[in-house]
Amino acid sequence: MKRRSMLLLGAGAAGALVVGWGVLPPRSRQGRADTLPGVDGEVGLNGWIKITADGKVLLAMHRSEMGQGVHTALAMLVAEELDVSLAKVRLVQAGRDTLYGNVAGFVAALPLHPGDMEPGHETRGVKAGRWIVSKFARELGINMTGGSSSVADAWDVLRLAGATARTQLLGAASLQWKLPLAELVVADGVISHPSGPTGHYGEFAKAAAVTPASTIAVKEAKDWKLIGKPVPRIDLVAKTNGSAGFGIDVRLPGMVYAVVRHCPMLGGSFGRIDSDAAMKLPGVERVVRLGPYAGSTDGVAVVGRSSWHAKQGAQALDIEWRAPPAGVLDSRQIAAALEATARQAAATQGGFAFHAAGDVQAASAAAARRIEAVYHAPYLAHAAMEPINCTAQVKDGKVEVWAPTQLPGMALALAARTAGVSEDAVTLHVTYLGGGFGRRLDIDFVGQAVRIALETNGRPVQLLWPREEDITHDFYRPAGAAVMQASIDAQGAVTSLAITSAGDAVTPRWMERGLPALAGPVDLPDKTASEGLFDLPYGIANQRIAHAATHSGVPVGFWRSVGHSHNAFFSECFIDELAFETQKDPVAFRLSLLADMPRHAAVLKLAADKSGWGKPLPAGRARGVALHESFGSIVAEVVEVSLADGRPVVHRVVCAADVGTVVNPAIVAQQMESAVIFGLSAALYGRIDIVGGVVQQTNFPNHPVLKLADAPRVIETHLIASSNPPGGVGEPGTPPIAPAVANALFVLTGKRVRGLPLVV
Amino acid sequence: MDLSVNGQTRTVADAAVDPSMPLLWVLRDVLNLTGTKFGCGVAACGACTVHLDGQAVRSCVTPLASAVGKPVRTIEALGTAEQPHALQKAWIAHQVPQCGYCQSGVLMAAAGLLAKNRDPSDADIDAAITNICRCGTYPRIREAIKTAAKALRGGDTGASPRAAAAA
Numbered sequence: 071m072k073r074r075s076m077l078l079l080g081a082g083a084a085g086a087l088v089v090g091w092g093v094l095p096p097r098s099r100q101g102r103a104d105t106l107p108g109v110d111g112e113v114g115l116n117g118w119i120k121i122t123a124d125g126k127v128l129l130a131m132h133r134s135e136m137g138q139g140v141h142t143a144l145a146m147l148v149a150e151e152l153d154v155s156l157a158k159v160r161l162v163q164a165g166r167d168t169l170y171g172n173v174a175g176f177v178a179a180l181p182l183h184p185g186d187m188e189p190g191h192e193t194r195g196v197k198a199g200r201w202i203v204s205k206f207a208r209e210l211g212i213n214m215t216g217g218s219s220s221v222a223d224a225w226d227v228l229r230l231a232g233a234t235a236r237t238q239l240l241g242a243a244s245l246q247w248k249l250p251l252a253e254l255v256v257a258d259g260v261i262s263h264p265s266g267p268t269g270h271y272g273e274f275a276k277a278a279a280v281t282p283a284s285t286i287a288v289k290e291a292k293d294w295k296l297i298g299k300p301v302p303r304i305d306l307v308a309k310t311n312g313s314a315g316f317g318i319d320v321r322l323p324g325m326v327y328a329v330v331r332h333c334p335m336l337g338g339s340f341g342r343i344d345s346d347a348a349m350k351l352p353g354v355e356r357v358v359r360l361g362p363y364a365g366s367t368d369g370v371a372v373v374g375r376s377s378w379h380a381k382q383g384a385q386a387l388d389i390e391w392r393a394p395p396a397g398v399l400d401s402r403q404i405a406a407a408l409e410a411t412a413r414q415a416a417a418t419q420g421g422f423a424f425h426a427a428g429d430v431q432a433a434s435a436a437a438a439r440r441i442e443a444v445y446h447a448p449y450l451a452h453a454a455m456e457p458i459n460c461t462a463q464v465k466d467g468k469v470e471v472w473a474p475t476q477l478p479g480m481a482l483a484l485a486a487r488t489a490g491v492s493e494d495a496v497t498l499h500v501t502y503l504g505g506g507f508g509r510r511l512d513i514d515f516v517g518q519a520v521r522i523a524l525e526t527n528g529r530p531v532q533l534l535w536p537r538e539e540d541i542t543h544d545f546y547r548p549a550g551a552a553v554m555q556a557s558i559d560a561q562g563a564v565t566s567l568a569i570t571s572a573g574d575a576v577t578p579r580w581m582e583r584g585l586p587a588l589a590g591p592v593d594l595p596d597k598t599a600s601e602g603l604f605d606l607p608y609g610i611a612n613q614r615i616a617h618a619a620t621h622s623g624v625p626v627g628f629w630r631s632v633g634h635s636h637n638a639f640f641s642e643c644f645i646d647e648l649a650f651e652t653q654k655d656p657v658a659f660r661l662s663l664l665a666d667m668p669r670h671a672a673v674l675k676l677a678a679d680k681s682g683w684g685k686p687l688p689a690g691r692a693r694g695v696a697l698h699e700s701f702g703s704i705v706a707e708v709v710e711v712s713l714a715d716g717r718p719v720v721h722r723v724v725c726a727a728d729v730g731t732v733v734n735p736a737i738v739a740q741q742m743e744s745a746v747i748f749g750l751s752a753a754l755y756g757r758i759d760i761v762g763g764v765v766q767q768t769n770f771p772n773h774p775v776l777k778l779a780d781a782p783r784v785i786e787t788h789l790i791a792s793s794n795p796p797g798g799v800g801e802p803g804t805p806p807i808a809p810a811v812a813n814a815l816f817v818l819t820g821k822r823v824r825g826l827p828l829v830v
Numbered sequence: 831m832d833l834s835v836n837g838q839t840r841t842v843a844d845a846a847v848d849p850s851m852p853l854l855w856v857l858r859d860v861l862n863l864t865g866t867k868f869g870c871g872v873a874a875c876g877a878c879t880v881h882l883d884g885q886a887v888r889s890c891v892t893p894l895a896s897a898v899g900k901p902v903r904t905i906e907a908l909g910t911a912e913q914p915h916a917l918q919k920a921w922i923a924h925q926v927p928q929c930g931y932c933q934s935g936v937l938m939a940a941a942g943l944l945a946k947n948r949d950p951s952d953a954d955i956d957a958a959i960t961n962i963c964r965c966g967t968y969p970r971i972r973e974a975i976k977t978a979a980k981a982l983r984g985g986d987t988g989a990s991p992r993a994a995a996a997a
Contacts (some may be wrong), residue, residue, distance in 0.1 A: 137929030137965045302925060309930030310918045312865020312905035316931060319864035327859060352848065376859035377868070378851050455869055455877060455931040455964050504867075504931030505964050537870045736925055740970075744928055747966025770874035770962060779956035781968035 096226035098208060099169040100234065103279045106130050106165070113275035115238055117169045118231040119148060120162070121278070125259050125270030127154055132164035133224075134215040134476050135305060136454075136503035136510070137744065138800040139737035142303045143221050144228060146733060150296045151232025151288060152239075153256040154271075156304060163499060166479060168211020175219035176207035179577070181424050181597040184607050184667065184699060189730070189794040213479040216511050216628060218701035218798025221733055225796050229288045235278070237286050242277035243269065251284065291731075291793060300736035305502070317474030317501040320461040322530040326355065328522045329380035330535050331387065332369040332543045335763035336624060337394030339368035344388035348372055351386055353379030358522045363514040364583035366625050367543055368392075371522050377534050384536075396623060398763030401449060401549065404622045408551035408572045409444060411618050416553040416570035421616035422595040424604030428612030430557075433566035437557035441651055443644055445554060446825040447636035449758035450547035450629055451767070453775065456504020457540050460519035463530035464489050469496040469520060470530075474503040476510040480584050484513050488520040507748070508628035512545050513584065541773055542765040545627025546758055548574040550636045552603070554644040557612075562652045564663070566612035569644075571637070574626045575599045575619045593619060598628075602637030602805060607670045607699060608645065608663035624760065630748055631801040634700040638805030639753075639812065639826060642696040646813040647822065656695050656813065657683055669728050670697060672790055673704045677726035680788050681708035691721065694814025696806035701798025703729040707746065707806040709782075711814035716830055718815055720750060720782045723807070728790040730797040738799050739787040745803025746785055751775040753808035755827050831898060835861065836907035842894075849895035854878045856894050857904060865905035865934050869962065876961030879935035879942075880904050886942030886958075905934035908941060917941055920978040928965035936961045940975050948983050950975065 101117015108114045111123035120128040129148050135141040145159045164170045177200050186193045192200075236256070243261045244251040254261055262268035291297075308314035333339055345357040353375035360369040370387065374380035415421040419431075434440060461472040462485065469489045475481045482498040489496070503510055519533040535543075550573035557566040575596035581589035596619065604615035629635055649659035657678045664671040674697045678684075683693060690712045697706040710722040725742045732738055755774045759766040767773035812823050819830060831842045833856070842860055857863045857880070866889060869877030873888040880889045881903040882896075909915035917940050920926075927933045936959060943950055943958035950958070955972055963971070 135929075137927075139928070302922070303927075305930065306922050306925065306927050309927035309933055310921045310937065311909070311911075311914070312863075312934050314930050315864075316867075318868065321862045321864060353846075375846065376851075376855050378855035378859065453964060455867075455875070455929065455962065457868060503929060505929045507964070534868075537872075740925060740928060743969060744966040747968060748964065750966075751964075769872055770870050771872065775962055775964065776966070776968075777962060778959045778968040778971060781966070783952075783969065783972075785969055 096230050099227045100231055101167060101169050105167055105169070113279050115235040115275070115279055116231050117167060118228060119235045121271050121275035123272045125272035127152055127159045127259070127271070128162050129159055130164040130170070131161040132170035132213055133220045134478070134500055134503050134506065136215070136476070136506035138741060139303055139734065140215065140220045141305055142301065143733045143737060144224050145304060146296045146301060147224060147228040148232035150294060151229050152236050152259065154259040156296065156301060158259050164213070166482065166493070168208070170213045171207060171211030172214040172219055172223050173204045173207040174223035175214055175217040177203045178217055178219060178701065179203070179597055181595070181600070181604065183425055184605055211479070213477070214511070215476040215506070216508060218801040221796045222702060222798065230286070233288045234283045234286050237283040238278040238281050239271050239274050241281040241284060242274040245281065246274070246277065297733055298735070301734055303737065314502050316456050316504045317461065317472060318456055318459045318504070318534065320472040320501065320532060322461070322463070325530045325532060326373050326375065326526055327377045327380045328358070328371040328373045328531050328533045329377060329384045330360070330369050330371045330518060330533060330539055331384045332367045332539060333391050334542065335391060335393050336367055336399055336760065336765065337396065338763060339392045340370065341390035341392050343370060343390070347388065348383040348386035351379070351382050354383035356525060357387065358525050360518050360521055363517060369518065371518065371533065373522060373526060373531060377532070381536060393763060399623055399760045400762070401758070401760040404624070405446060405549055405551065408549060408620060409446070411620055412444070412551045412553045412570050412572035415572065415616060415618040416555065416568065419614070421570055421618035423614055423616040424595065424597070424600040425613055425615040428566070430566045430568045430612045430614045433612040434557045436559070437565060438560040439558040441556045441558065441648060443554045443647060443822070443824055445552045445640040445643065447550045447639060448756065448826060449549045449624060449760070450752055450756045451541050451544040451758050451773065452507045452509035452629060453541060453773065454505030454507055454509055457537055458515045458535035459533055460515045461530055461532040462519040462523035463528070464520065464523040465528040467491060467495060471496065471498045471516060471520065472501055473498060473516050474501045474510060475513060475516065476503070476506050477513055477584070481513040481516040484517045485520045488517045489524060507630045508632070509544060511580070511628050537770070538768045541767050541769060545625045547629030547635060548576060548624070548626040552640040554640060556644070556648055558652060564610050564648055564652070567610045568613070569603045569615045569641070570618065571600065571603060571640070572618040572620055573599060574622050574624065576626050576628055576632060579626050580628065595619070598633040600633065600637070602634035602698065602700065603641055605699070606641055607667040608660070609666050610663065630745070631700055631804040634698065634801070634805040635752070636826065638696065638698040639808040642698060642806065642809035643812050643822070643824065646809070646816065655684070660697055670699065670704050673697065673726050673728050674706045676788055676790060677706035677708050677724055680726060680786065681724035683708060692814045692817035694810045694812065694817065696809040696813065698805040700802045700805055703727060703797035703799065703802040705802045705806055707810045709807070709810045709814050711811055711818065713818055713830060718754060718811060718828060718830060720811060722784040723782050724786045724788070725803060726788045726790070727802065728792055729799055729802070730792050730794040732789055733796055735789060738789060741799045742787040742803040743785045745801060746807050747776055747781055749804035749807035750811070753811055753826060753828055757827055831894070833897060833902060834900070835863065835902045836904060847894055849893060851894045852890050853880070853892040853894055853897045853902065854889040857889065863904050863906055867931055867934055869932065874962070875932070876939055877932050877935040879938040879961065881938060881942060884945065886939045905938060908937060915941065916978040916981040917944065917974070920974040920981065923977060924970045924974040926967050926970040926974050928967055932961055932963045936963065936971055940978070943975070944979055944982060948979055950979055
């Protein structure tokens with residue numbers, strides 16, 4: 071016992087030396103051998119890894135696969151350290167332990183400025199802030215897939231888990247064979263010694279579980295066999311033959327189906343509901359009033375033999391609608407109010423200043439020229455291809471839930487509260503997600519499914535939202551407005567930048583819904599409202615970047631790249647305006663402001679180089695550029711655009727990116743393409759209009775998104791080689807696309823479009 | 831009511847369905863063939879695409895009554911594990927899917943195109959693939975269709991004999 075403790079302490083010290091300053095949270099997230107219970111001869115080695123009797127590696131998968139390739143990327147990290155092929159790694163659902171919580175995603179909520187957090191040169195304040203938040207996030211242990219944080223969060227944790235397991239397995243073989251551990255080699259999970267002995271991991275797993283690891287060292291980059299390689303994704307066979315199990319595909323014996331209908335008015339409720347006609351329809355069996363989720367819009371569900379029968383029933387309900395007592399919402403009025411708020415705050419130095427440097431007013435007073443522009447962005451829906459759904463069964467005091475969710479722990483807690491049982495009585499299965507984009511960071515549908523399951527006599531029920539409910543009752547990307555002001559001196563240099571934006575803050579609204587215990591009576595400043603504005607890399611001496619938080623009453627949520635999604639449009643279009651106002655080339659102008667930010671400059675140069683920036687284009691085509699950092703990654707995009715019948719056509723997109731260490735370049739390229747096309751749908755078509763409290767867009771015919779014929783034929787991705795820890799990949803490609811296209815349109819038309827979607 | 835699905839006769843209890851019930855929901859909720867997806871319900875997104883009598887159709891607006899007596903082929907019978915369809919192979923080679931939800935419908939639309947046209951131009955692909963993919967896999971879909979078409983022209987079978995019989 072004593073020896074073991076000492077060895078573990080030694081292991082800790084070695085780990086600390088290897089992994090460095092950030093070791094404390096990763097090491098506290100290893101779990102014990104019994105965190106992952108083994109069945110059928112499986113042996114748990116820590117909270118992440120079990121070994122099967124035949125030598126396969128089972129990885130506790132805590133993150134949700136919604137297209138971003140996270141299952142493949144995380145499996146690669148443990149396969150690398152364990153020296154097994156990816157084919158030997160199987161995923162099992164992670165449990166409820168807080169070690170599966172997301173630390174990196176919450177640390178990213180700190181409003182830090184890029185100048186203070188250059189990797190390897192972080193200021194003391196940045197280090198201290200990150201340490202405190204990481205401790206807090208570790209305690210909270212919220213399992214969240216979002217914020218492009220999964221690989222960054224798992225980078226140290228999973229490699230350490232893999233390296234520890236490998237050392238234990240080798241230690242067990244070393245003891246059994248009485249041969250020095252250092253002389254053992256591993257090939258695809260088979261341990262051998264040059265003198266002859268050989269055996270796979272499964273043969274040593276039991277002994278390994280009680281063999282403390284001696285010296286643990288994660289591999290050096292030069293020894294990587296998987297990390298950095300374009301390894302094929304592990305989920306694609308199932309995604310090409312119809313067998314991939316999404317939430318909507320759960321089928322259980324005796325299952326019934328439910329379809330929801332909400333009050334069309336956001337925040338509205340129901341009076342009388344006449345269900346006689348619905349109940350007379352064949353295959354319809356009951357009507358369940360759901361109540362509003364976290365103070366939002368009231369809903370009712372109809373249960374039937376199939377989703378179609380339930381939908382017929384839902385449509386046949388005769389409902390008396392009630393407008394919200396606070397009055398009905400109108401997006402045009404909100405847009406006008408946002409602009410007025412931003413103008414007022416700009417005039418009075420109001421709002422919360424997320425970044426301030428120098429003296430903007432003095433620079434403005436001394437300026438030769440002052441440039442001002444006002445930008446706008448609309449509400450946006452997510453419209454993931456898999457409509458909102460969830461399956462639940464409440465039987466004998468137990469609850470079982472099958473959910474396509476980005477937030478399994480909070481979903482489980484909501485299921486328990488809804489059913490009035492303890493969390494121990496709930497089992498939650500995370501299915502594949504048919505797209506998330508942030509919509510599935512809300513868990514309203516999980517509560518609804520359990521609520522209905524309470525009334526289906528122990529039978530499982532699958533709740534489905536028709537597409538119309540999805541588009542009209544989303545948690546929308548907030549609308550925004552920004553007043554952009556710059557000063558230019560007599561030599562044509564930009565001396566000040568003031569940005570004053572207005573819009574609803576997403577995080578406090580989301581906290582009220584999902585974590586009311588942590589939501590205070592007063593909203594704290596929400597970094598996501600100003601991200602992409604306050605954290606610009608440009609060396610402009612005098613800056614004041616502020617946000618005035620509004621409270622429109624429209625349900626708002628996280629949408630792929632969150633604040634960056636519209637703020638990058640504001641900032642990168644305005645930077646382009648300044649380039650043209652000072653008669654400089656847009657790339658050269660940006661580079662002149664990036665003298666202190668070499669990583670940003672390198673990304674921009676790479677994009678310019680690969681796109682042929684400055685070289686002639688066919689008549690009628692123009693290039694536009696944008697550079698933006700988000701989620702720890704820097705992306706520059708150069709687009710080639712023309713106009714066809716007055717509509718922008720994007721022919722080619724060249725992405726250059728510094729995403730830190732690249733785990734899988736093929737997935738990074740895939741995500742850049744994805745982010746570009748998702749952002750292009752929003753840039754060209756995306757808008758949600760609310761009239762009389764009712765969202766006007768309902769389904770794809772009146773909520774168009776990009777289709778194959780309109781998609782760029784070419785989207786190239788060029789990556790900067792980096793040894794920094796991995797940054798985000800799923801979102802950072804989205805912010806630059808709208809401003810890049812808008813900047814190209816300016817070249818084509820000579821007219822600045824300062825609102826989204828882009829209408830020429 | 832008898833349906834011919836993937837080469838098998840499937841009997842659907844009259845009491846369980848209605849002749850106007852869309853084929854999509856019969857496949858998904860009655861026959862538990864969940865590879866075919868619901869996306870919009872108004873034939874706008876193509877996630878529900880199946881082959882009916884060899885033609886790619888949007889099953890969310892195809893009444894059950896109009897499918898009776900005609901062969902229905904779904905993603906589950908596009909190929910087999912041993913002998914995937916040339917499109918399925920190309921989909922893996924080009925690493926097309928991301929979330930994967932729309933891909934059943936895209937694959938069935940693409941199979942419908944290649945059944946008629948073994949050398950589709952970009953314009954042919956534009957016209958045939960009007961499916962919606964929110965992950966933005968379009969550029970890879972285009973290239974994968976061209977790769978599969980080339981393989982088919984080179985003699986690769988579009989599907990296993992079993993899957994072909996199903997059609």
